[in-house]
Amino acid sequence: MSLNRRKFIGASAAAAVLSAPMVKAAGAGKPRVVVVGGGAGGATAARYIAKDSKGEVNVTLIEPTRKYYTCFFSNLYLGGFKEIEDIGHTYGGLAAGGVNVVHDWAIGVDRDAKTVALAGGGAVPYDKLILSPGIDFVEGSVAGWDLSAQNAMPHAYKAGSQSELLKAQLMAMPEGGTFAMVAPPNPYRCPPGPYERVSMVAHFLKQNNPTAKIIVADPKEKFSKMALFQEGWNSHYAGMIDWIGDDFGGGNVSVDPDAMTVTIDGEVTNVDVCNVIPAMKAGRIAELAGVTDGNWAPVHAADMSTKADPDIHVLGDASQQGDMPKSGYSANSQAKVCANAVRGALTGSKVFPAKFANTCWSLIAANDGVKVGATYEATEEKIAKVDGFISETGETSDVRKATYEESEGWYTGITTDMLG
Amino acid sequence: MSRLTRFSLSVAVVVLCATAAADEFGDPAAGERVYRQCKSCHLVGAGATHRIGPHLNGIFGRQAASYDDFRYSKALMRAGAGGLEWHAETLDTFLENPRAMASGTRMSFKGLKDAKDRLDVIAYIRTFSDNPADIPEADPTATATDHDLDPAILALEGDPDYGEYLSGDCTTCHQTGGGDDGIPSIVLWPEEDFVIAMHAYKNKDRLNPVMQMMAGRLNAEEIAALAAYFATLEN
Numbered sequence: 016m017s018l019n020r021r022k023f024i025g026a027s028a029a030a031a032v033l034s035a036p037m038v039k040a041a042g043a044g045k046p047r048v049v050v051v052g053g054g055a056g057g058a059t060a061a062r063y064i065a066k067d068s069k070g071e072v073n074v075t076l077i078e079p080t081r082k083y084y085t086c087f088f089s090n091l092y093l094g095g096f097k098e099i100e101d102i103g104h105t106y107g108g109l110a111a112g113g114v115n116v117v118h119d120w121a122i123g124v125d126r127d128a129k130t131v132a133l134a135g136g137g138a139v140p141y142d143k144l145i146l147s148p149g150i151d152f153v154e155g156s157v158a159g160w161d162l163s164a165q166n167a168m169p170h171a172y173k174a175g176s177q178s179e180l181l182k183a184q185l186m187a188m189p190e191g192g193t194f195a196m197v198a199p200p201n202p203y204r205c206p207p208g209p210y211e212r213v214s215m216v217a218h219f220l221k222q223n224n225p226t227a228k229i230i231v232a233d234p235k236e237k238f239s240k241m242a243l244f245q246e247g248w249n250s251h252y253a254g255m256i257d258w259i260g261d262d263f264g265g266g267n268v269s270v271d272p273d274a275m276t277v278t279i280d281g282e283v284t285n286v287d288v289c290n291v292i293p294a295m296k297a298g299r300i301a302e303l304a305g306v307t308d309g310n311w312a313p314v315h316a317a318d319m320s321t322k323a324d325p326d327i328h329v330l331g332d333a334s335q336q337g338d339m340p341k342s343g344y345s346a347n348s349q350a351k352v353c354a355n356a357v358r359g360a361l362t363g364s365k366v367f368p369a370k371f372a373n374t375c376w377s378l379i380a381a382n383d384g385v386k387v388g389a390t391y392e393a394t395e396e397k398i399a400k401v402d403g404f405i406s407e408t409g410e411t412s413d414v415r416k417a418t419y420e421e422s423e424g425w426y427t428g429i430t431t432d433m434l435g
Numbered sequence: 436m437s438r439l440t441r442f443s444l445s446v447a448v449v450v451l452c453a454t455a456a457a458d459e460f461g462d463p464a465a466g467e468r469v470y471r472q473c474k475s476c477h478l479v480g481a482g483a484t485h486r487i488g489p490h491l492n493g494i495f496g497r498q499a500a501s502y503d504d505f506r507y508s509k510a511l512m513r514a515g516a517g518g519l520e521w522h523a524e525t526l527d528t529f530l531e532n533p534r535a536m537a538s539g540t541r542m543s544f545k546g547l548k549d550a551k552d553r554l555d556v557i558a559y560i561r562t563f564s565d566n567p568a569d570i571p572e573a574d575p576t577a578t579a580t581d582h583d584l585d586p587a588i589l590a591l592e593g594d595p596d597y598g599e600y601l602s603g604d605c606t607t608c609h610q611t612g613g614g615d616d617g618i619p620s621i622v623l624w625p626e627e628d629f630v631i632a633m634h635a636y637k638n639k640d641r642l643n644p645v646m647q648m649m650a651g652r653l654n655a656e657e658i659a660a661l662a663a664y665f666a667t668l669e670n
Contacts, residue, residue, distance in 0.1 A: 067599075347607050348604070348607065351603035351604075352603075355603075365596065367597060367600045367601075370652070372604055372648075372649060374645050386645070388644070388648055390651075390652050402651060402652065404644040404648055420617040421608075421617055423617040424608060424618025425618060427610065428606065428607060428609055428610050428618060429607050429608070431611075431612070432607055
């Protein structure tokens with residue numbers, strides 16, 4: 016065993032001489048990768064580096080929750096198409112795949128010592144650090160709301176207990192009551208997400224509380240898949256949804272969680288449920304690591320390394336990369352590019368050129384699925400869009416059903432790809 | 436639609452498509468009538484069991500002679516062990532003349548000489564392959580021969596290592612374990628079939644927009660690399 020291992024190290028040292036830059040510290044053991052955040056970006060990166068390096072790289076994933084609820088498909092849970100456990104996943108598959116899974120909070124990064132501090136004490140050393148912390152909310156972005164109000168007015172934009180809370184409130188709505196949503200400004204996680212949510216809430220209410228109303232206060236004048244959603248709202252939920260865009264004062268909004276009122280452009284409305292989706296920024300650890308500029312972490316498109324520190328990579332929602340939407344699919348795609356580059360830098364394995372892709376499926380009503388997607392490449396200044404498509408209005412019910420079924424296949428595919 | 440309307444429509448189709456090409460779909464309603472010749476031996480549908488022949492539920496993509504609880508002829512078991520799988524292409528060949536394909540088969544049936552009858556009955560049987568019956572990319576559209584690809588493209592030797600990297604774009608949706616709930620399996624395909632299918636998307640001969648987009652940016656070497664990787668993937 017030890018003989019094989021020595022031979023192995025010898026071989027990889029030879030490879031180092033032949034190939035591109037290697038940061039493996041002289042005299043150290045295996046190179047160490049630390050990944051913070053076990054979502055679509057972090058879990059994928061951890062799994063791919065562990066899998067593809069075949070034990071040559073030591074991979075640690077730091078993720079506070081023991082059970083991960085996917086944000087994607089959490090709207091389908093609100094609509095009654097999924098149970099909460101359908102979107103819950105554990106990290107056992109990653110651990111079995113050779114990833115050291117640590118359930119703790121990363122609370123700081125010492126970039127000189129190259130360590131990540133944990134809330135539970137101690138620090139984890141790294142040669143390469145991958146941050147995939149998702150989003151946090153911009154304080155004060157919705158007047159009258161802060162995190163202490165998230166029980167009265169849930170955001171449900173990090174899936175799990177918040178999703179369950181919003182669902183419970185939806186189920187408890189009085190007959191003919193009012194559901195309000197405060198939609199977020201760009202850029203934010205999952206561009207079609209708020210509008211798929213409106214669709215799923217409408218679906219639930221149509222079944223259970225058909226005289227209820229939905230008001231959406233939106234600081235934007237247009238949104239992702241707008242024509243498709245509006246077509247669907249008209250055909251499935253006529254008269255139920257009142258979307259107030261910025262032209263009509265949708266951006267001039269405040270809430271009062273004690274009184275359960277929403278004030279839109281000076282007009283006060285009593286509401287029964289209020290889903291506040293505030294403005295977003297990179298998950299806090301990115302800011303603590305000092306790799307953010309404004310709300311997000313600028314990265315190089317070729318390998319997702321930050322512009323602030325070549326040994327820190329940022330994936331997914333938290334990154335500022337160019338043209339890709341903030342989505343689980345995007346994070347998964349970026350993670351594979353990053354994993355290939357990081358493994359190459361640490362072990363001398365071949366690094367292939369970056370290719371990215373994204374597709375976002377949304378459900379408007381039962382068997383009425385739509386999708387938008389694009390491919391991307393790395394340029395000097397950003398991840399740039401190459402080609403794309405979007406579902407068309409007026410598609411047949413067969414096409415929409417097939418699109419929905421495809422989204423189910425994608426869900427199984429991506430969760431398996433992330434978590435093993 | 437009533438059976439009668441469908442029937443008269445399918446008659447019209449027959450007239451229009453007298454020169455049916457291999458890439459056309461059959462009509463399951465017409466196929467149900469053709470299937471009367473089969474059902475004394477083969478049951479299909481809910482609760483179907485093996486009779487004189489094995490039941491035909493879920494036959495698409497299944498290896499020939501693969502039910503443990505059915506006694507096959509040695510000829511068919513040899514064919515199955517040799518890699519014969521039931522797809523539209525292979526079923527078409529087999530149904531035309533079963534003994535030509537497996538000379539010792541116990542299936543004493545002279546065969547369906549009419550290509551349209553075979554298309555129709557295959558389409559009918561396919562409605563009992565529950566998953567992925569609704570996926571346009573799955574059997575029986577995944578035929579191997581209806582292409583005009585440059586032989587030089589088919590002859591390209593793919594680099595499986597490069598394919599492994601590129602496969603990251605596929606595995607977001609397609610499971611390496613071969614599962615196919617809603618999105619078809621792409622593992623262990625013959626390389627040639629894989630290359631033909633990808634070029635069909637690239638050339639927009641196949642319709643799924645996600646696949647047109649994904650294949651559209653891959654060059655012939657990259658497609659060959661992916662084919663080489665997925666053809667050998669073990670999981």
